[in-house]
Amino acid sequence: MDVLTWARDPWDQPILSHVSWDLLWASLFAGVAFLIAHASYMVLSAHRKRHAAETDAMEAERPLLPPRIVRHSLAARLFHWVMAASMLTLLITAFLPIVGVRFAWVTWHWMAGIVLTGSILFHVIHATVWLDFWSIWVGPRDLPELKAEVLRELGHDVPGPKPGKYPLGNRLYHLAIVAAGLSVVATGLFMMVRVRTPFFTRNPYLFSDGTWGLTYVLHGMAGVALVGLVIAHVYFAVRPEKWWITKSMILGWITRRQYLEHHDPDRWDVARSDRSSRSDGSDRSDRSGRSDVPVRA
């Protein structure tokens, strides 16, 4: 299997052209293989949520918690679905022609790319200003949680930390999608200079042939990686034990019980998050005793 495709420039020198499309099949295979392996593993896996008795006790300790906890604001949900639609459009327009489904794809592709770029810019600003920016990132401080989660997966009942707002898997996925997404967007924006759009004057000589080759290779690598990542994402979204997370991306909230079962209230303090979000005026949730009002996090 080839990884890269080479071409020859007018001076007969070898130059990178793009990734080999064999990698598309490799990414599809990897995504499906992961899906099958994980599904098989989950049959034997221990559940990671808190014991019922422990959750009952926590619920009793927190009488002010409303029955619904807001997990994703309307703005965050809109971003997610706009990004998902643009990402799917990008993947369909990029890869269907490669597997033999012919249609005029280029205009749809760069238009979806513009939408994706806009949604990412919105997300960066929204997450930086209005959300708890660091809650989605992973770093060395998460090693104890990683260790505890692995041990729980192996069936041990360990007291280690529970996830904050986002499970460790979510955070690792976010990291991968940031790397692949930003790579594909950055390279794609430059590649738009090579096609006719209303935004740029065509200039195929913006970079040297070698740099263009690297740009195309990076775009292709990120693109095929996104195929596998999207397969994994859709797979987790439809798994029964993850459905509560998926539902929250549609409705915006999770139940108090789900909050306590799956999260560490000290690491995702909905009261503090609520005060924080209310202080910037972006939220009007009420926690003063009206328990049917969702609490913003």
Place this chain on the structure above:
Amino acid sequence: MAVIRDVMPAFELFQPASIEDAQAVLDRYGSGAWVLAGGLDSFDWLKDRIKRPQALVDLAGIPELKGIRPWQDGIEIGAMTTLTEVVRHPVVRERYGILLEAAEAAASPQIRNQGTIGGNVSQDTRCWYYRAGWSCYRAGGNICYADTPEAINREHAILGADRCVAVSPSDTAPALIVLDAQMVVRTAGGGELTIAAEDYFIGPATDITRMTILQPGDLLTAIRLPGSWGGARFYFEKVRDRAVWDFALVSVASAMVMNGTTIERMRLAVNGVAARPLRLEAVEEITRGRPRNEATAMVAANLAIEGAQPLKFNAYKVPLMRNLVKRAIRGVEEGTWTS
């Protein structure tokens, strides 16, 4: 590029005697097979050593691909029928004069004796950057050398460009489109497809490496001309740098059915302006029910060039196309050229 001319790379030569035998070879070699019709496009590629097929499938020995025969209310032309045979056929002369004119405008008598109608509609583009073997989009690369600030692109596209700005070189293609021809294709799986001529040709937006819908293993076997446009009022004009043996800068073909002085229905196609011959349906629509005169021709011609995006050296194609469309509608006797 270092080009070695006249010495073809080694390949396996197959000379099947039937379509089934040809398809068996095409199936076996897949994208490594090269279909040889008259050879006028193929031998350039092979002698320049730019295309290096594993197997060459010469269709010259397949009788069922040759000749012109009746088909329903029209005729069926075998894909391996030479352009000279098309030009000389009495039914073509009598009912499909536009195809006669288009075929007769192709290249030179010697080439028309050897070149086939199937090869004429399936030949590759003549963009010299691509034909020189450079790694452009059409060759699988990631650049169009003809659409750069320094490119020599006098003969290239003004419409329908999508990364690649090459144009279709076929003379018979616009004539076949206005005659509503049906292209008969044996597919790699052994099935048979009948495709309208206008859909047989594809642009770079759809597939940047191909000029037609033919995939590896597919074979164009015949072209069927229905009777619906037979005997219509035809117009064909090919503008080229030399009077003979040259590709069209722009060509136009129209078939018109009149009701008195009114255009009852019309089909119109142009070539040399895009990667595929373009049927101008909007122009056809706007002329329906209008008198055939200078005013109608002017409206239609201005509509025809909407969206044209000339390159550095081919802006002349815009007024050229406009005038050809105008002449195709109102004829040459009633007006003069404008720019």
